[in-house]
Amino acid sequence: MNKRIFTLLLAALLLLTASGCSKKQALPEQKTADILATTQPVYQLASALTDGTGLSVSLLISEPVSCLHDYTLTVSQMEMIEQSGLVLESGLGLENFMEDVLRGKTRIDISRNLDTLPGEDGADPHWWLDPMRYKQAAELAAQELGAQYPEFADQISENLAAFCEKLSSLQDYGEQALSDLSCRQLVTFHDGFSYFADAFSLTIAAAMEVESGSEPSAKELEEIISIVEENQIPAVFTEVNGETGAAEVVAGEAGCAVRTLDMAISNRDYFAAMRQNIDIVKEALG
Numbered sequence: 526m527n528k529r530i531f532t533l534l535l536a537a538l539l540l541l542t543a544s545g546c547s548k549k550q551a552l553p554e555q556k557t558a559d560i561l562a563t564t565q566p567v568y569q570l571a572s573a574l575t576d577g578t579g580l581s582v583s584l585l586i587s588e589p590v591s592c593l594h595d596y597t598l599t600v601s602q603m604e605m606i607e608q609s610g611l612v613l614e615s616g617l618g619l620e621n622f623m624e625d626v627l628r629g630k631t632r633i634d635i636s637r638n639l640d641t642l643p644g645e646d647g648a649d650p651h652w653w654l655d656p657m658r659y660k661q662a663a664e665l666a667a668q669e670l671g672a673q674y675p676e677f678a679d680q681i682s683e684n685l686a687a688f689c690e691k692l693s694s695l696q697d698y699g700e701q702a703l704s705d706l707s708c709r710q711l712v713t714f715h716d717g718f719s720y721f722a723d724a725f726s727l728t729i730a731a732a733m734e735v736e737s738g739s740e741p742s743a744k745e746l747e748e749i750i751s752i753v754e755e756n757q758i759p760a761v762f763t764e765v766n767g768e769t770g771a772a773e774v775v776a777g778e779a780g781c782a783v784r785t786l787d788m789a790i791s792n793r794d795y796f797a798a799m800r801q802n803i804d805i806v807k808e809a810l811g
Contacts, residue, residue, distance in 0.1 A: 558583035760809035
């Protein structure tokens with residue numbers, strides 16, 4: 526009798542357990558970020574401005590890149606855009622390749638009020654390489670985010686002040702470090718460092734990539750070599766994740782050094798990248 530009761534109880538327990546296991550538990554829904562930043566400089570700015578608000582910020586393009594001229598969005602990145610509530614973009618044409626996906630989204634172009642420099646096709650989009658232009662973009666972003674999230678406007682304003690102070694310190698650091706260079710001319714991998722040069726009173730003597738994704742011709746290389754030799758430029762500059770072939774040719778012919786600068790567009794701290802750029806230019810052209 527006891528054995529029969531035990532068997533029935535065991536059967537009931539197994540049935541209850543099976544029933545409980547067969548019921549699928551609902552998976553928590555993946556939280557969509559409140560703000561989607563297209564590039565690392567925009568992401569670092571948005572993260573700093575929203576610190577302490579509880580707003581979430583996601584980075585769209587996180588892999589190492591030197592530029593976005595030939596970039597193609599992945600399916601997961603297109604899904605991130607589709608699910609985003611607010612898109613913060615760098616502007617000046619940098620996101621043109623994803624325009625179709627961005628259409629219809631709530632967007633903030635944080636560079637729209639900047640004083641721009643001419644680039645390959647319209648305005649040069651690499652404005653963040655100038656700390657003071659970055660500061661202006663931060664001020665616009667804070668204003669727009671405060672309007673979108675008025676309950677956090679005070680916190681965003683407080684965060685803006687701290688971020689701008691860091692940018693001012695970076696500007697001071699660069700001005701002091703590069704104030705007495707023996708050479709103030711840059712020869713770069715492509716014409717993406719105009720804002721950096723403008724910020725610290727340097728000039729772009731030549732750019733080794735005439736068009737996006739192309740290498741200089743033999744004639745163009747000869748012209749660049751002549752510029753380096755005639756102006757006694759001690760170093761030419763490539764980019765992190767960029768091509769180095771043209772720079773090596775110029776260096777071999779002109780007898781100069783090759784150094785690498787960071788476009789500060791990939792997943793690395795902006796301030797660390799910029800300080801390193803300043804230090805490299807000082808050492809190379811000092």
